[in-house]
Amino acid sequence: MAVYSYPGPRSADYKKPSSVDDCIPQARALTAKLVPSDRPTGPVVPEFRVRKGDRLLIVTVPDQDKYVAEAVTQVLTEGGAEEVRFIYPKELTGRDPERYSVEDGWREVALYEEGKASGTTADLLTGMGLAEATTTFLDTHPEYTGVFLDVAGGNSTRAFGKHRDKLRGTWPCNNWEWFLSRAHNFPLPLWEEMERRILEPLAKASEVRITDPEGTNIEFSLTAEEAIRWYNNAFVRGHLMMNPFQVTAGEFHGRLGYDVRTPPVFPKANGVLAGTANHCGFFPRIELYFERDRLVEVKGGGRYGDGIRELMDKHNDIQWPGYHDKGLFWLCDTALCTAVGAFRRKSDLFESYWVYPNLPERSRAGVFHLGFGSRAYRDEKTADQYCREHGVQRGHIHVHNYFATFEVRLRGTDYWYKIVDKGQLAALSDPELRAMAAQYGHPDELLKYDWIPPLPGINCEGDYLKDYAPDPTAYLKKRIEEGKTI
Ligand SMILES: [Fe+2]
Known part of the structure; x- marks a missing residue:
């Protein structure tokens, strides 16, 4: 076996x-x-x-x-x-x-x-x-x-x-x-403590690396000041902001009433984002290549990839106000949700009134959703005006990663700390957090994921590139027919 x-x-x-x-x-x-x-x-x-x-x-x-x-x-x-x-x-x-x-x-x-x-x-x-x-x-x-x-x-x-x-x-x-x-019933003080432990290393990060067995491999580095700005703004309950740009862009600061005079942090991320799912559902495996945050090439992805490539070709002259280069799509979202007991819903996966029927799965702790598009550099009014003048839309679209490792190199050391290791939040194995969990119930039960998706060749029988990547929905439907979990 x-x-x-x-x-x-x-x-x-x-x-x-x-x-x-x-x-x-x-x-x-x-x-x-x-x-x-x-x-x-x-x-x-x-x-x-x-x-x-x-x-x-x-x-x-x-x-x-x-x-x-x-x-x-x-x-x-x-x-x-x-x-x-x-x-x-x-x-x-x-x-x-x-x-x-x-x-x-x-x-x-x-x-x-x-x-x-x-x-x-x-x-x-x-x-x-x-x-x-x-x-x-x-x-x-x-x-x-x-x-x-x-x-x-x-x-x-x-x-x-x-x-x-x-x-x-x-x-x-x-x-x-x-x-x-x-x-929904997870004890809130425990949840808060868990999120505090996840975010703490960001303040000390000098480099960041995100890898995933579906093929993601993204890296960026930060100055000490950028890391502190990231850490100071990364907390959104249940949905932690693991990309410095998304929380230092003017649109985010504007909402929170912060000083918008400081320019956003562009981490200048390089690498590839790969996966088979987004908020709407599934698609053939896609590879998105980023250079200094900018999306430069898209491979695969079926109709999803075609749509992205068409938009990139059509709008190849777009340079968002304040951005350092031309480009329609930028890596502008790396969110880590933290609901331990969340799961992929089965009851309405194939028939839902939700415009994003695959949104629930991304709520589970340890699942990343990475997004590319644009965020307003200074304020949303300026960005909206630019959109009107250039016949283009803002906002962003996603790829989900289930088994990501998100690690940061602690400043002044060669030590890489894994905040999330193969989809597992390090905080969930932290002895102090487990001791705290014991006040509410059994730590093994409270801190356990209820749902882990099947990815053949990665965590169950089969061949990822042959059995899953070309048509993830067909694979999931087959498993449902066989009475297996999805
Ligand atoms: Fe997003």
């Missing part, structure tokens, strides 16, 4: 609820009453915040699980809400969202072309502009005191404008599997 140096596939196995009672315990666990000194909510964990007399609006999609909805309504009502109303895209926009499948990973570049990529104002859930439509609804329905919407991110907050105080949290719980996820 073959022996692999990566942990074997496994998957979470939640049972579809068949009654409201099946959902009540989780609804209670996720319900928080608002108090004045409330802790900040995160982009990954849904929290149902309620105060007495609330009239709450939950913006959802047509496949909303009815038992989840009933349980959450019941628990929010017990918590003091006078009304809980689920509202659907049709009521807000006059039309139903489309359905998507992870078979169409190429769509992510099409969304970019339509101006609906990550980092722009489109909502992540449906791409229909639900945040904007909800604010219009609130103009004529001022009686609603709180709204739950979308999956995360600053996009909704910005779109909410004058109603932003009503934005109470996210609503990714149309899907029962996601609602039941134990990832």
Whole structure:
């Protein structure tokens, strides 16, 4: 029997609820009453915040699980809400969202072309502009005191404008599997400590290396000052920012109200990003070559690769304001999510109302999503104006890596510290963190991944380049037919 140096596939196995009672315990666990000194909510964990007399609006999609909805309504009502109303895209926009499948990973570049990529104002859930439509609804329905919407991110907050105080949290719980996820119940103090330990080495990094068995191999170096600036801004709960450019670009600082006079850090990364998945789904293996952060060549990728190559050819004269060279696509995102119990959803992988049906898998701790596109150097207004003048879109698109090793050379030494080793967060094996975990449960259980994807030849039987890389969806479907985990 073959022996692999990566942990074997496994998957979470939640049972579809068949009654409201099946959902009540989780609804209670996720319900928080608002108090004045409330802790900040995160982009990954849904929290149902309620105060007495609330009239709450939950913006959802047509496949909303009815038992989840009933349980959450019941628990929010017990918590003091006078009304809980689920509202659907049709009521807000006059039309139903489309359905998507992870078979169409190429769509992510099409969304970019339509101006609906990550980092722009489109909502992540449906791409229909639900945040904007909800604010219009609130103009004529001022009686609603709180709204739950979308999956995360600053996009909704910005779109909410004058109603932003009503934005109470996210609503990714149309899907029962996601609602039941134990990832949401991870003890928050432990989560915070884990993230602190992941980020600490960034401040001391002089070089960074990202490698992955699917073929990624990227390197960059940093000055001491750049490393500190990166470290100071890298924390976003549940979604750590592991690329210095993404957190020092003007658009990020502008949002946080920081001083935008300091130019962004371009780490001048060199190397190749390779993989088979993005937020939309899967595609034939792609290789993206970067020189000094700039995407210079794309190999493979099927329709996804074709779309990227076409855009590069069409817009070969683009030089984003403030950037040191021409180029449409730049490495501008290396995010590490940290939800230990998150997983690849099986219930709606091939039929979802989410414009990004493959988004959930990237939430799992240790999975990287790397993105290329552009970020506003100074402010979003200037970038938007440039887009209008040049007939081009901003935002970025992705490749996921499941078994990455992310290591930093500590300044003044030859020592490389592995923050993530073959997909495993080093923090999860840290004796002090494990001791802390013991206060909440068994460390082995709490700090264990529920889901590890199958990659033939890498962590299970088969040949990666023959059985998987040309058509990952076909491979996953075959495994489903054989009753194997995906
Ligand atoms: Fe991103």
